[in-house]
Amino acid sequence: DIQMTQSPSSLSASVGDRVTITCRASQGIRNDLGWYQQKPGKAPKRLIYAASSLQSGVPSRFSGSGSGTEFTLTISSLQPEDFATYYCLQHNSYPRTFGQGTRLEIK
C-alpha cells in the first residue's frame, strides 16, 4: 500500500497568514492526488484535483503543487472560514490512502 505522510498534524495561524501543508507519498504517484477540506460534522469537500487543478467554486487563494512523491497545499491568505482539517488522498493505486490530516486552528 502507498503510505501518505502529511505534515504538520496541526497548525496554528492567523487570518491573513500564508500556510503550507505537505504530503509525501511512499512511492511515486505521478499527479494522482487530491486535497480535501473538512469542517466539524460535515463531509470532506474537494479543493484540488490532479495535484494542482482548482476545483470549480473554490477560492483562488487555495493552490496545489507537486508531482511524484511530494505535494503541497498552500493557502495564500487565510480567511476565517478556512479553519478546518485538511487531508490529501492518493488515487494512483488501490487501496486509496489518505494523509493523517492537518488541523488548522486560529492563533
Place this chain on the structure above:
Amino acid sequence: EVQLVESGGGLVQPGGSLRLSCSTSGFTFSDYAMSWVRQTPGKGLEYVSGINNNGGSTYYADSVKGRFTISRDQSKNTLYLQMSSLRVEDTAVYYCVKGFYFDDWGQGTLVTVSS
C-alpha cells in the same frame, strides 16, 4: 446538482450485519466509479471499498476484505455496502463517494458496533 444520500446505519452488536445504501441523483450513475470511505469519531479518513462504473471490478481495504461486499444497482442509481461479521473497530461514519477522483461526498451514515 449531484446528490448522494446514505442510509442504513445504526447500532449493531459485534458479529452482526448491516447493509448501507447510497441513493444518487444529478449525474449518470453508470458512468462513474463509486467508493465507501469511513471516519472513526475524532479520527482520520479510511478508504473502505470501491467499485468501477459497470460493477465488474471491486476493491477492498485489508481491514474489511472477506467481511464487506460492495455492489451497485444501475437501475436504481444506488450503491450498497453489505457489512457482516462486524467488529467494534468498524464503528465509524460511512461516506459514499462519487468518481474515480473522489469528486463528491454524501453526508455520511453512522454505524455503531457495540454490545
